[in-house]
Amino acid sequence: MSRAATFRVLPGFGLTLGYTLIYLSLLILIPLAAVFIKSAELSWEQFIGVVTAPQVVATYRLSFGASLLAAVINAVFGLLLAWALVRYRFPGKKLVDALVDLPFALPTAVAGIALTALYSGNGWIGQYLEPLGIKVAFSPLGVLVALIFIGLPFVVRTVQPILEDLDTEIEEAAASLGARRWQIFRHVILPILLPALLTGFALAFARAVGEYGSVIFIAGNLPYVSEITPLMIITKLEQYDYRGATAIATVMLLVSFVLLLIINGLQAWTAKRTGRDR
Amino acid sequence: MAGATTMHLGGDQALRFEGKAATRETPLVKWTILGIALSFFAVFLLLPLLAVFVEALRKGWETYSAALTHPDAWSAIKLTLLAAAIALPLNLVFGVAAAWAIAKFEFRGKQILITLIDLPFSVSPVIAGLVFVLIFGAQGWLGTWLAEQEFKVIFAVPGIVLATVFVTFPFVARELIPLMQAQGKEEEEAAIVLGAKGWQVFWHVTLPNIKWGLLYGVILTNARAMGEFGAVSVVSGHIRGQTNTLPLHVEILYNEYQFSAAFAVASLLALLALVTLVIKNWIEYRATRAYSQSQESQS
Numbered sequence: 001m002s003r004a005a006t007f008r009v010l011p012g013f014g015l016t017l018g019y020t021l022i023y024l025s026l027l028i029l030i031p032l033a034a035v036f037i038k039s040a041e042l043s044w045e046q047f048i049g050v051v052t053a054p055q056v057v058a059t060y061r062l063s064f065g066a067s068l069l070a071a072v073i074n075a076v077f078g079l080l081l082a083w084a085l086v087r088y089r090f091p092g093k094k095l096v097d098a099l100v101d102l103p104f105a106l107p108t109a110v111a112g113i114a115l116t117a118l119y120s121g122n123g124w125i126g127q128y129l130e131p132l133g134i135k136v137a138f139s140p141l142g143v144l145v146a147l148i149f150i151g152l153p154f155v156v157r158t159v160q161p162i163l164e165d166l167d168t169e170i171e172e173a174a175a176s177l178g179a180r181r182w183q184i185f186r187h188v189i190l191p192i193l194l195p196a197l198l199t200g201f202a203l204a205f206a207r208a209v210g211e212y213g214s215v216i217f218i219a220g221n222l223p224y225v226s227e228i229t230p231l232m233i234i235t236k237l238e239q240y241d242y243r244g245a246t247a248i249a250t251v252m253l254l255v256s257f258v259l260l261l262i263i264n265g266l267q268a269w270t271a272k273r274t275g276r277d278r
Numbered sequence: 279m280a281g282a283t284t285m286h287l288g289g290d291q292a293l294r295f296e297g298k299a300a301t302r303e304t305p306l307v308k309w310t311i312l313g314i315a316l317s318f319f320a321v322f323l324l325l326p327l328l329a330v331f332v333e334a335l336r337k338g339w340e341t342y343s344a345a346l347t348h349p350d351a352w353s354a355i356k357l358t359l360l361a362a363a364i365a366l367p368l369n370l371v372f373g374v375a376a377a378w379a380i381a382k383f384e385f386r387g388k389q390i391l392i393t394l395i396d397l398p399f400s401v402s403p404v405i406a407g408l409v410f411v412l413i414f415g416a417q418g419w420l421g422t423w424l425a426e427q428e429f430k431v432i433f434a435v436p437g438i439v440l441a442t443v444f445v446t447f448p449f450v451a452r453e454l455i456p457l458m459q460a461q462g463k464e465e466e467e468a469a470i471v472l473g474a475k476g477w478q479v480f481w482h483v484t485l486p487n488i489k490w491g492l493l494y495g496v497i498l499t500n501a502r503a504m505g506e507f508g509a510v511s512v513v514s515g516h517i518r519g520q521t522n523t524l525p526l527h528v529e530i531l532y533n534e535y536q537f538s539a540a541f542a543v544a545s546l547l548a549l550l551a552l553v554t555l556v557i558k559n560w561i562e563y564r565a566t567r568a569y570s571q572s573q574e575s576q577s
Binding site for chain 1: 292299303304314323325330375383385391393398401412463501507529540541544552554556558
């Protein structure tokens with residue numbers, strides 16, 4: 001058994017794995033390690049002082065709060081959109097399906113200025129909202145709108161393939177046993193979709209927490225009100241406060257790693273639940 | 279962070295569900311769901327896209343073409359193309375190498391390696407820029423040494439290229455790993471047994487099998503490379519005509535209240551996004567067809 005494992009028919013294992021490891025280390029791992037090493041130049045008290053400064057804490061509240069809310073909204077509407085795309089025939093469906101990926105393809109800066117134009121006081125949408133007292137652009141609500149935009153495809157594209165793979169038989173069985181349509185959705189379909197839906201939710205959330213380009217134009221970036229955490233890093237860098245910037249980056253990186261582990265776990269759960277390998 | 283960026287195969291399934299009483303909704307439910315879903319789609323995706331083009335042409339063609347033919351715009355276009363032209367082949371070669379090692383061989387720590395390759399997806403673009411400032415910046419690890427060599431990385435083109443490579447790192451690998459794992463290694467082993475050389479095997483056996491996935495990864499890499507904003511913004515220094523990429527040029531124009539010019543340049547990037555989506559859908563269509571043909575020929 002062990003001899004079979006060491007004998008390889010195909011060539012190139014050492015070369016490709018070696019290249020992969022070197023390239024990965026040089027470009028990703030060593031640079032990311034630099035963040036942790038640099039932040040270690042601060043004493044523990046200094047580090048805590050930087051990352052719990054009131055202005056910084058206010059950015060966490062906005063970044064995580066808005067990201068969470070955007071991911072919840074995307075989970076609901078993304079599921080509806082995926083459902084419509086898989087189950088219904090309607091005119092323009094191909095176009096809608098293709099454009100769902102727009103936030104992946106559209107540069108974030110373009111999304112940012114477009115959303116700002118739409119939601120500012122004289123914009124297409126803003127002009128109807130401001131008389132109602134709803135200010136979107138240059139407020140925390142603007143941050144939410146931008147994060148909804150960039151997160152939507154994550155939910156649609158993780159739920160859609162699972163919906164397509166569903167056999168009609170299980171719903172037919174449930175219906176023949178007397179279940180109503182809503183009961184079937186609630187007790188048969190939703191449990192199957194749940195892992196993928198949570199994965200899409202987590203992906204949208206993770207992306208939103210780190211998002212910068214689409215947010216800064218519409219946010220207005222008022223300290224304590226509409227500043228996001230990534231902007232805090234930029235602000236510190238512009239003041240040549242490299243250690244401060246790095247300390248906040250360390251917090252964000254740790255959050256990213258935890259989210260990455262959660263997402264991996266969710267994807268493994270999805271694979272187990274549905275028999276798909278990704 | 280995969281899943282959402284991997285190729286999506288399969289045609290329209292709606293008939294399967296709408297054709298049966300048990301899986302068909304009443305028209306009221308169907309049109310309510312459709313109405314809500316499509317309104318959400320229109321407000322959050324369609325309107326921003328339309329706004330880019332309408333705002334770009336608001337002051338007429340002359341302002342539009344003047345913005346695009348401005349020397350600063352041209353140098354931004356050139357730098358954007360250059361950064362993508364360097365990042366693309368680098369990450370393409372890496373992606374193929376990584377997928378070959380991971381999909382064709384068994385070794386310990388494989389799952390950890392796959393997770394590490396995904397890492398750049400979950401790192402904020404701002405941090406992707408920051409890491410290179412920490413290494414190559416004036417106060418960075420190599421800052422003094424680079425200054426002695428009179429070689430600038432940060433606030434110069436090399437930094438922009440590095441940041442672009444970082445943020446586009448996983449796309450090709452992410453696409454190829456599951457694809458090549460699903461295909462197994464029997465075909466390649468057969469070719470080796472029949473006397474083919476390693477390179478011939480890759481060129482004549484593996485490559486035809488993975489070409490659509492490869493192209494898909496390249497398209498996604500290119501779109502992200504040309505559109506990256508946060509990471510590039512940190513390392514660029516925003517020097518007009520020198521270290522401005524197209525997205526950064528949009529920002530500068532916008533912050534100078536030259537809205538029409540900013541949207542004109544943005545419309546170029548929006549067109550790139552639309553072209554990307556068209557090619558992406560064409561690849562998915564071709565890959566679906568190739569897949570169903572190979573299924574038919576097997577049965």
